[in-house]
Amino acid sequence: MNAPTKGLDWSTLLQSGNRIFIGSNAAVPNALIDDLITNANQLHDIEVVQIQTISDNKWVDEKYKDLFKVNALFISGDKVRQAVAEGRADYTPCFLSEIPTLFSSNILPLDAALVMLSPPDEYGYCSLGVSVDVVSSAVKYAKKVIAQYNPLMPRTSGHAYIHQSKIDAYIEVAQPLPEVPPPQFEQRIERIGQYVSMLIEDGATLQIGTGKIPEAVLRYLGNHKNLGIHSEMISDGIIDLMRKGVINNSQKTFHPGKTVTSFCLGTQQLYDFVNQNPHVEFYPSEYVNSPTNIARNDNMVVINGAIEVDLTGQVVSDSIGYQFYSGIGGQVDFSRGASMSKGGKPIIALPSTAKNGTISRIVPHIAEGSGVVTSRGHVHYVVTEYGVAALRGKSIRERALELIRVAHPKFRAELLAEVRKHYWVPNYQIQTPVDVPELGGVGLKILKIDGESFDLRPLNPADERRLQEFFYSHTKETLLLRYNHHPKQMSREKSSVLVSVDQSRDLALCIVKQQGSVLEIQAVGRYYLIESNNSCEVAFVTRERHQGKGMAKILLQEMIAIARQRGIQTMTAYVRAENKAMLTVFEKAGFKRMRSEEPDEVNLQLKLQTE
Structure with missing residues (x-):
């Protein structure tokens, strides 16, 4: 290992046309790069391989174009982004997990790795500190390792060490690590x-x-x-x-x-x-x-981000049109x-x-020039x-x-019109307001019933198939009590109508059990607004295995609360006389029996607004 000097003799370490790696993230060896720039002498056309670098990225400046040519495996910072856009720098897309194989297999052989390390400990080991990532493979496979010892670099645990015997040259310069403050949230x-x-x-x-x-x-x-x-x-x-x-x-x-x-x-x-x-x-x-x-x-x-997502689920995250923005x-x-x-x-x-x-970031098709990162x-x-x-x-x-x-x-209406051009969504599928702000900030409530977790939320057009499955799960008795007859079919078209509810006018809530991507509707409650007398008619149905557990009561309470907030005067319900359990739910909620013209049906009413 060479002893530290005032400035390294770069002519003994690098040759024109070499490929070097620069340390990444918060471990960019800025003092080392400054030393190279100052003492480059006759060096030219050094290819710089890098990923994200939290730095001023001065080596990307156009005035250093004869000394450096950047090849970014991940684009970070406006300078690098602009250089790539202007063709002064390259972007090489690659999975982060596979970058090390570019070095080890000599696809991108490294002549040198310029890295920031902690000074050696009593055993001669330096720590890669806050940035092990691909720095570890760079120091492993590069022909030379040139280091900036930084006494301010943390010593981190894990596979984060390199012995000083592997270092070909170094300088020791204290450099505060760049700080990225926690963001302010909108x-x-x-x-x-x-x-x-x-x-x-x-x-x-x-x-x-x-x-x-x-x-x-x-x-x-x-x-x-x-x-x-x-x-x-x-x-x-x-x-x-x-x-x-x-x-x-x-x-x-x-x-x-x-x-x-x-x-x-x-x-x-x-x-x-x-x-x-x-x-x-x-x-x-x-x-x-x-x-x-x-x-x-x-x-x-x-949890990852994206620039845009198309309506089939394709994710664009490294480019905006033809302009490369970050990386895979x-x-x-x-x-x-x-x-x-x-x-x-x-x-x-x-x-x-x-x-x-x-502009919408949910798009009918990805922008021209954009690339799909995640399928x-x-x-x-x-x-x-x-x-x-x-x-x-x-x-x-x-x-x-x-x-x-x-x-x-x-x-939403524009997106629906676009996908209909490709017959992805049939014409009977309509777009309606689906949000129910009265349910609170996130638009749903988490319930605990008999030790199980359920979500109470609005029905929406994407529930079409789930509602159809819910219908076919019912017994003849349940269908008779809910519909007053025994319907034989729930087509996709009919189901689509029932889930495409204008939630700003009518109301359709459901209780669902969701485990990962598996979703099953357990209960549905809805009311229909009767504008002529500012009233609404309410009804609900529960999956048989959950009947008697209070789901109908919960749905009714939510619908009453929302109807009151919306200024509706009265809520009515029509229940078959033999449906004792449902009658009990309504009467415990304060509904009163009214005169009914049908002997096998009970008419109930609740006044929602106080005089």
């Missing part, structure tokens, strides 16, 4: 965080990406229990959750008891937290991002791993609109501020309806 990001948190069950293992939405999700996990982390990246949001024991990794089925990551990015508080912390272990990207390893975690929930990164690695995990959930979360609400087969859930679209096992028609439901309301 209301729609908060709402997305709430929806995603509802998909996370106690005992799940999480992958949390970068940006506002993942941080918003972490904010809403305070009441969860026994969560684990297996994530390419961690941020400040995990600190309080680990200290409170919400994240304790106790139920992980792979690396139990440990938070597993490949790099961290946040504030100095985070860097101090991971320093010599035995509960947080850093491993190389080829290990952390291996879909096989990810799948070894049961109940693996992965670990999105496909983790989506695939979660798909293979027992109980796993790959989630794409994004705001419904962009450019101040002027329609990999995505189980898409979440916006308008709800959760469950796509797994859904037909193209059902996917389109699910995604239209979570698009911004002002774009």
Whole structure:
């Protein structure tokens, strides 16, 4: 190992035309790069391979074009983005888990790796610190390792070490790590965080990406229990959750008891937290991002973002049209791993609109020039501020309806018209207002009935097939009591009419049991507005195995509350005389029996507004 000098003799370390790797994320060796720029002398055409770099990226500046040519395997920062757009830099798409094989198989052989490390400890080992990711493979396969020893670099646990004997040259310069402060949240990001948190069950293992939405999700996990982390990246949001024991990794089925990551990015508080912390272990990207390893975690929930999602579920996340914006990164690695995990959930979360609400990010087809990063087969859930679209096992028609439901309301009719051009959705399927704001912020309520969890929410057009299945589950007796006759058929067209409810006028609520992508309707309640006398007629039906458990009572209470808020004067119901259980539900809710012209039918009425 060479002794430190005032400036390295780069002519002995590099030659013109070499390919070098620059350390990534919060571990960019800026002082080392400055030294290279200052002492480059006659060096030219050095290819710089990099992923995300939290830095001023000065080596990308046009004035250094004769010295450096950047090849970004992930685009980060405006300078790199602009250089790629102008053709001064290249973008090479690659799964993060497979970048190391580019180095090891000599597809992109490295002449040198320029990295930031902690100074050697008493045993001669340096720590890769906050960025193990692909830096680990770069130092393993590069012909030379040139280091910036930074005494401010945390010493992290896991597979994060390199012995000083492997270092060919170094300088020692203290460099504060770049800080990325926690983001400020707007209301729609908060709402997305709430929806995603509802998909996370106690005992799940999480992958949390970068940006506002993942941080918003972490904010809403305070009441969860026994969560684990297996994530390419961690941020400040995990600190309080680990200290409170919400994240304790106790139920992980792979690396139990440990938070597993490949790099961290946040504030100095985070860097101090991971320093010599035995509960947080850093491993190389080829290990952390291996879909096989990810799948070894049961109940693996992965949360990633997107630029746009088309109505079949295709995800664009590295480009805006022809302009490359970021990269593939670990999105496909983790989506695939979660798909293979027992109980796993790959989630794409994004705001419904962009450019101040002027364009929809749920689109009928991806923009010209855009590339699909995550296929329609990999995505189980898409979440916006308008709800959760469950796509797994859904037909193209059902996917389109699910995604239209979570698009911004002002774009829903346009999206439906577009998909009809391709016959994906039949003409009998109509688009109606589906939101019921009276149910609260997230538009649904979680119920506990006999120790089981259920969701109470509005029926929507995507429930067409589920409602049909619900109808065919009923006995003849149930159908007779509900419809006053025995209907023989519930066609898709009829079911579509029943779920395509204008919820701003009429009301149709359901109680559903959802386990992952499996959804079953357990009860339905609805009222129809009678405008002539400002009243509504109410009815409901419950799946036989849940009758007598209070679902009808819960639905009725919700409908009464909503009708009152909407200023409806009275609520009426017509019940067959032999249906004693249903009569009891109405009468306990305050309904009074009225005179009825049908001897086998009881007319009930409830005054909703006080004089």
